[in-house]
Each structure stands twice: as C-alpha cells, then as structure tokens.
Amino acid sequence: MSAVSETHAWPAEGITRVPYWVYQDENIYAREQERIYRGATWNFLGLEVELPTPGDFKTTFAGEMPVVVARDLQGVLRCFENRCAHRGALLCLKGRGNAKEIACVYHNWTYDLEGNLTGVAFRHGIKGQGGMPEDSKPESQAPRKLRVEVFCGLMFATLSEATPPIERYVGAEVAARIRRVMKGPVRVLGGYSQILPSNWKLYFENVKDTYHASLLHLFFSTFRLNRLEQKGGVIVGGDGGSHVSFTMMKTDLAGDEYERAGMRSASGGYRLEAPEMLESVDEFGDGITLQILTVFPGFVLQQIMNCLAVRQVLPKGVGGTELAWTCFGYVGDDEKMSERRMKQANLVGPAGYISLEDGAATGFVQRGVAGASARASVVEMGGRSVESNESRVTETSVRGFWQQYRKHMGL
C-alpha cells in the first residue's frame, strides 16, 4: 500500500475543506490508482456502439492502467489489462481495430479476445533445444480481467468484485437521468482530447460545480442559457460522487440578479449575428435544456441543448489530465438535426464557447496552490452537507465527491 505522509491529515472541518496536498502529492496519486481506479469503482470505457462487431476492440485506461476493451467472437464485451503476461509490454498498440486474436509484438505471445493467454512462441523450444520448463506457469502473470457492465449503451469496467451494479452505484435518480439521454441507439459523431494542466480531481470538481458555470462562462449568462435564476436543480447520487445538474431554459428571463450584483458576467449589449447556432429542439420533451451528469471517478454525460457528449477524465500524473470527448447523436437524426448538432458543437471541446475556460481555470488552481500544500479551499456554498438541491448556487455535489473520495482513500 502506498504511504501517505503523516502531515497529511484532512482538515477538521471535513468535506467543506479540500487540502491542496491532494492535488500535489505523489503518494496520494499512487493511492488513488490503487484504491479508486483499481478499487471498487466503475471506470468508463466508451460507448458500446464503438464496438458493434465481434472482434472489434479499442484501447483505453482504467486510471493509468492501460486496458483493452473487446467484443469477443461470441459477441460478449470483455475488458482486460493491456499488458503481456511475459514481459509486460502493451498487447494492443492501436487505438481501435478488429482482430480474431491479439499477439504481443515483442515475443509473439498470443491472447484471445477474453484476455486469455493462448500461445507462447517456442514454448517447447526448437528441436528439443531451449523452451520453457514443463512446470512453467506463465498464465500466473496473465493480464487482469475487469468486470464489464453496460448500462444504457455506456461501457464501464471494474477490477473489484465488491463494486455494486451501476444502477445502485449511481443511485436511482442519476440512473434515470442517464436513461433520459441514452434513450435510443446512438451514432458517434467524432471525438478529440484536451490535455489539461491540472490534477484530474480539479476537472472532475469543475464539472460538478454548478456555482461556477454562469460566473466563469460569460457566453452562457449573456445569452441567458444558464442564469442561476433559471429553473433547475442538483441531484447527488450514490455515495456522493455521482451527480446530475439540470437547467430549464426560458424561465424568468427578466431576472437581473447579475446586473444588480454588478458581476462581470452580466455584460449587457453583446449579441450574436448568427444566433441560429443556439436554436435548439426539445428532443426529450421535458424542457430541460442543459443536463450535466457525472459518475465517480471519471465519467461525464452531457446534454447542452442538442449537443450530446460523453467525456472520460483520465489522470496523467499528479499535474496532468486527459479529457477525452466523444460527441454523439441518434441513429434516427435527420439532416437538420445533424447540422444543428454540428453547429452546437461550437459550444464544447477545446474551443467551446462555454467550455474552453474550464481547461484553463483548473490549471489556474494547480498553479495557484503551488506554495500552499498545507492550506485548503473553502467549499461552503449551499451549506456544509451533501444533499440534492433546487438551487445551483451550491457546491453540494463537490462536497459529495469528497465524501466518496475520502471513503475510498481512507483519508
């Protein structure tokens, strides 16, 4: 088990304080890999539709651990460590493909699509010379297999037998909001990654932080897409680490809370010349224009008007994170809807009108706390507890994250 320095005691205030060493300490990072990503949590792997045919595979990560996700020849989804039993080399080098078996390039050891070792090159030597001892058990170091669960077309995997089924893990209310977006067969529109200069938790907190949305992202509030006075709410699910926040647009558009408070995000006369980018269709029939959902420790499901995406938050060292986006629509989308989704794609990703700040803001924290590992951030908006809330001027789902995090980490 990784050692955690004794000076790293959690502040007495509990989940309303986040000590900055959690974003900086190598031992904490190592413990997260062991207890969170390789522990009793669900790692998001991608959309099931990415692997439609037997033999299809993709490579991704459970935390830092490289994994292969494959649809085996019987059509069952499998996930196993992307590591050869022999010398530990990556088994799959490509990001995606189709194969009947997988061969390690280093010494040509072969595996089936369940991750079973099926062949050791020259195991019995050549003409009686060389080869492995008869009692050798290379299978003992075989890649570990992860348990796969598909929920509404989303693929998750866990190394632990103790992880409860997804629906129980996220709670019934969050599960219902996943069903809402994953309502029918989806079609992948494409993907890209952002490399963020911050610890993975800072980004995951950012997604859960409903308080920042309309204050940092001026584009939102200027066009009244997510003014805090609009109707909406925050639901915290599972052990606290999963959440959903939602907004219903076109309510109380006359609100002037921002103007009266004199806040930067209330700038007045800004107008779009081509506002058709924001023309959206209520495709879920419930008036919810924005729904952001997370599943601990690194999954995001997004509906921003008609722009739908899943995001994978992947830790890349203490101070780095890869944010992998996959945008999607539905199989039945007509041309108009496809064009609408393309235009609204301007809202998200590395150049997104309402997302580009997030990559920078989490980096500002990482840089800002460089000399303050013993200090802590104050997370008291909306009170000190973890509970669902109708107001989004709250950090309840951020506190929920730390509640679940501390439980896994024993901190």
Next chain:
Amino acid sequence: MDIELQLAVENLLARYVHALDDDRLEEWPDFFLEQCRYRITTAENFERKLPLPIIYADSRAMLRDRVSALRHANIYEAQRYRHAVSSTLVERIDALTVGATSNFQVVRIMHTGESVLFASGRYLDRIRIDGRDRRFEEKTVVLDSRSVDTLLAIPL
C-alpha cells in the same frame, strides 16, 4: 504550373496568417466569402469520415461571432500564435475556383514566456478568385493530433 495562380494563393495564405499572428482578428472573417465554410477537425475524425468539428461556421457572420466572443466573452490567458505555412499545392477547379492544400505549424507563445509547438496539420482550401478579390469559400483545418493542449481560443 500557373505561377501567377500559385503566387496569388500563397499571398492570400500569407496575409491570412499574418492577420491572425498580428492579433488583427477583426480582419479574419473578411478573408472568407459571406457564404463560406470554416471547420477545424482532427485527422482522426477526418479519416474516419466523422463530422464532429472543433470549430464550425457556415457564414461570415458566425466567424464574426467567434471574434466577438473571444474579445468580449471568453476567458483565456494572453497568448499569440506564430504560423508557418508551406508546401502549398494549387489545383484549378473552374474559372473562378481553385483548391489548395498546405501544411502548417503553429507555435503558441504564452504571456508567461512559454513557447510550444501548439498545432500542426493541413489547410484544405477552396478559394474563389474573382479578379483582385480572393477569398476562402471553404477552409478545413485538419489537425494532425487528436489532442489539444488546454484550449484553442485564437483561430488557426
């Protein structure tokens, strides 16, 4: 090879990247026709024929919106680009239209002094040449990498 046509295209590209690198973003939309298509995508999406853009505009008005959002709405640290465009291949499509494929590299210079190779890729352009008036009808920026460092604010 039509030398004059080659020079006309290279001159347009040179003026385009100097406007971006000199922070004359307000001039950027005028390099395009009123009805145009500007798209940034990745080589991976492009090769898999997946439509997802990083930036997408189908009119000069949408390009102007991008500039005003960068000037008035979006928050990002002060930064500049330095474009290098090379290896431009020009192909005449019809009397008024040419296709051009170029390589580009962009160094991003942060206000903190950090310079990094921010992006490399290809410009796939469709250019309308009407006498002295030369503008992009379509510009597809295909990034070599699927990853972008932190954020992409200034256009490419």
